[in-house]
Amino acid sequence: xxxxxxxxxxxxxxxxxxxxxxxxxxxxxxxxxxxxxxxxxxxxxxxxxxxxxxxxxxxxxxxxxxxxxxxxxxxxxxxxxxxxxxxxxxxxxxxxxxxxxxxxxxxxxxxxxxxxxxxxxxxxxxxxxxxxxxxxxxxxxxxxxxxxxxxxxxxxxxxxxxxxxxxxxxxxxxxxxxxxxxxxxxxxxxxxxxxxxxxxxxxxxxxxxxxxxxxxxxxxxxxxxxxxxxxxxxxxxxxxxxxxxxxxxxxxxxxxxxxxxxxxxxxxxxxxxxxxxxxxxxxxxxxxxxxxxxxxxxxxxxxxxxxxxxxxxxxxxxxxxxxxxxxxxxxxxxxxxxxxxxxxxxxxxxxxxxxxxxxxxxxxxxxxxxxxxxxxxxxxxxxxxx
Amino acid sequence: xxxxxxxxxxxxxxxxxxxxxxxxxxxxxxxxxxxxxxxxxxxxxxxxxxxxxxxxxxxxxxxxxxxxxxxxxxxxxxxxx
Numbered sequence: 012x013x014x015x016x017x018x019x020x021x022x023x024x025x026x027x028x029x030x031x032x033x034x035x036x037x038x039x040x041x042x043x044x045x046x047x048x049x050x051x052x053x054x055x056x057x058x059x060x061x062x063x064x065x066x067x068x069x070x071x072x073x074x075x076x077x078x079x080x081x082x083x084x085x086x087x088x089x090x091x092x093x094x095x096x097x098x099x100x101x102x103x104x105x106x107x108x109x110x111x112x113x114x115x116x117x118x119x120x121x122x123x124x125x126x127x128x129x130x131x132x133x134x135x136x137x138x139x140x141x142x143x144x145x146x147x148x149x150x151x152x153x154x155x156x157x158x159x160x161x162x163x164x165x166x167x168x169x170x171x172x173x174x175x176x177x178x179x180x181x182x183x184x185x186x187x188x189x190x191x192x193x194x195x196x197x198x199x200x201x202x203x204x205x206x207x208x209x210x211x212x213x214x215x216x217x218x219x220x221x222x223x224x225x226x227x228x229x230x231x232x233x234x235x236x237x238x239x240x241x242x243x244x245x246x247x248x249x250x251x252x253x254x255x256x257x258x259x260x261x262x263x264x265x266x267x268x269x270x271x272x273x274x275x276x277x278x279x280x281x282x283x284x285x286x287x288x289x290x291x292x293x294x295x296x297x298x299x300x301x302x303x304x305x306x307x308x309x310x311x312x313x314x315x316x317x318x319x320x321x322x323x324x325x326x327x328x329x330x331x332x333x334x335x336x337x338x339x340x341x342x343x344x345x346x347x348x349x350x351x352x353x354x355x356x357x358x359x360x361x362x363x364x365x366x367x368x369x370x371x372x373x374x375x376x377x378x379x380x381x382x383x384x385x386x387x388x389x390x391x392x393x394x395x396x397x
Numbered sequence: 398x399x400x401x402x403x404x405x406x407x408x409x410x411x412x413x414x415x416x417x418x419x420x421x422x423x424x425x426x427x428x429x430x431x432x433x434x435x436x437x438x439x440x441x442x443x444x445x446x447x448x449x450x451x452x453x454x455x456x457x458x459x460x461x462x463x464x465x466x467x468x469x470x471x472x473x474x475x476x477x478x
Contacts, residue, residue, distance in 0.1 A: 024421045027431040031439035032413055036406060039446045046403060076447065117440065120447055162444075164452060201454045 042077065049077035053085070056103065068106055076116055079107045079124050086131050091244065092282050094139035101132035122159035126152050126169065134172040137179050145176050167196035171209055174216065183220030187213055207236025211249045218252060223260040227253060243280045250276065251285065254292055263299045270296065287316035291329055298336050306336045327353035331391055338384035350382045357394070369393040404449045409442065416456055420463060427467040437466055 052073055059067055067073055082104035090097035105128040111121045129152035136145035152169050159165065174189035190213040197206040214229030230253045239246045250273040257266035270293060277289045294309030310333040317326035330353040337345040354377055357370055369390040376382040404412075424434050441462045445455055452458055 021421065021425040022431055024417075024424060024431055024434050027435040028413065028417055028420075028438055031435045031442060032409070034435075034439045035409065035442040035446060038443055039404075039409070042447065043403060116447075117443065119440075120444060123448075162448070163458075164448065200452070200457065 045075050046077035046080075048072070049075060049081045052078045053081050064103070068110060073107060074110045074112055075107070076111060076120065076124055079104050079111065079128060082107065083127060083131050086135060090135050090138050091248075092284060094135060097135035098132065098139055098141075101128065101135045104128040105132055118158075119160045119162075122155045123162050123165055126155035126159055126165050129155060130165075130169045130172045134175060137172075137176045142176065142179060149173055149176060163196050163200065167193040167205070167209075170196075171212060174212060178212075178216045178219055181219075183216050186216040187220075190216065203236050204238040204241050207233045207238075208242065208245055209233075210236060211245065211252075214249075215252055218256045218259075223256045226256045227260065230256070244282070244285075247273075247276055247281045247285050251288060251292070254296075258292060258296050258299070263296045266292075267296050267300070283316065284320070284322075287313050287320075290316065291325075291332070294329075294336075295332055298332065298339075303336055303340050307333065307340075310336060323356050327356040328394065331387060331394070334382070335384060335387045335391065338382070338387060343382075346382050346387075347377065347380055350377050350387070357390075404446055408449075409446060412445075412455055412459070413438075413442065416459060419460060423460065423463055424467065427469070429467055437463060441466075 052075065056064060056067055056073065056078075082100050086097045086100040086104060089100060105125070108121070108125040108128040111124060113121045116124075129148050133145045133148035133152060136142070136148060149169070149172065152172075156162075156165055156169060170189050170193040174186045174193065177183075177186040177189060190209050194206060194209045194213070197203075197209060210229050210233030214226045214233055217223075217229060218226030230249055234246065234249050234253070237245055237249070250269065254266050254270050254273065257263075257269060270289070274289070277286055281289070290309045290313035294306045294313060297303070297306035297309060310329055314326050314329040314333060317323075317329060330349045334346045334349040334353075337343075337349065350373060354370070354373060358374075369386075372386055373382065373390055376386050420438065424437075429437065441459055444462070445452065445459055449455075
């Protein structure tokens with residue numbers, strides 16, 4: 012039937028729009044009730060032992076989009092500090108999404124939820140250093156995204172997760188290309204906060220790829236665009252990387268100035284690990300500004316914080332920085348002791364051949380008690396590139 | 398400001414009231430019947446309601462979605478250079 016009326020005028024869509032709105036009102040009222048119930052469902056699910064969760068998930072009340080969204084939110088909260096927990100939450104979210112009823116929500120919404128949950132799982136696995144599993148989860152996310160009808164926001168989110176994965180794999184140019192595609196979507200949607208967040212991620216890809224000046228520019232642009240009320244910890248991460256890249260580009264004075272302006276932010280919003288990393292970068296800056304006594308204190312605190320949390324590799328990297336401070340101060344006994352402690356940790360990791368050669372050099376120096384500043388600096392440079 | 402997690406009835410009503418003339422113009426230009434309009438608008442509104450917190454330009458999204466869903470299929474002859 013042609014919509015045009017006999018008199019050639021536009022048809023009256025008013026009754027159709029009224030009915031559409033009424034239908035949405037009814038469906039969304041049910042969804043609102045579901046969101047309210049999601050919190051208690053999540054409590055039940057997370058409190059259940061692993062074996063009991065499968066049984067719970069089979070119950071119809073757990074086939075809820077609201078529960079899925081809540082699990083994703085909890086996953087995002089966990090992924091910086093507790094990556095294993097973030098993976099667990101993302102897996103649960105994929106299981107909930109896998110059971111959502113397409114007849115109830117509509118196939119597009121259900122496939123979109125599945126795409127988002129697999130995307131979150133990919134990102135949680137990447138943060139937990141399981142890059143192979145992250146790659147597999149990402150492929151599944153794209154598959155569901157195509158079936159969902161390719162919602163632009165979900166696409167930008169998955170592009171961003173993929174960009175971070177490529178960055179972790181050392182594919183910096185590909186990461187930047189993916190972040191640029193996500194940026195275009197956020198710009199078109201006039202979503203300034205997410206645009207800012209993506210600029211920060213792109214800046215980190217540039218920084219990790221060694222293009223420090225560009226990284227600094229991107230981080231500054233990102234910081235001016237993000238809404239810190241929406242995602243407060245993002246500012247801590249961005250400022251931390253800005254400080255790091257300023258320092259690595261040789262501008263230690265500016266790095267220290269930004270650090271001083273950011274200290275309160277770390278204290279108020281930062282997680283314990285953020286504060287440990289602040290002490291670490293602060294120690295390196297002090298060392299390069301020849302403020303060796305202060306460097307020793309900051310690096311010592313950072314090292315203790317990493318050791319306390321069992322983060323051995325980062326503790327060993329801080330030990331290397333601390334050993335360089337001791338070497339400059341002529342404390343050869345302390346250099347020797349730290350070198351002997353960190354060496355087995357570095358040796359236990361898969362590192363590039365150049366870094367391996369530097370480790371062999373250090374091993375020889377430890378055995379003959381001739382660890383020098385030059386050997387430590389050489390190893391530090393090689394590990395940074397590894 | 399953090400976008401709210403879910404829309405109130407007033408939020409959805411306000412959005413739709415503001416866009417009704419433009420949506421009607423778009424649908425009429427594509428010869429969409431009132432029955433089809435009810436289905437398309439209903440689907441788009443429910444999607445926007447579910448994705449409320451992740452969208453900032455909701456009006457733009459709604460118009461773009463309806464434009465995409467009612468765009469005529471391009472035939473091979475039309476797309477040939």
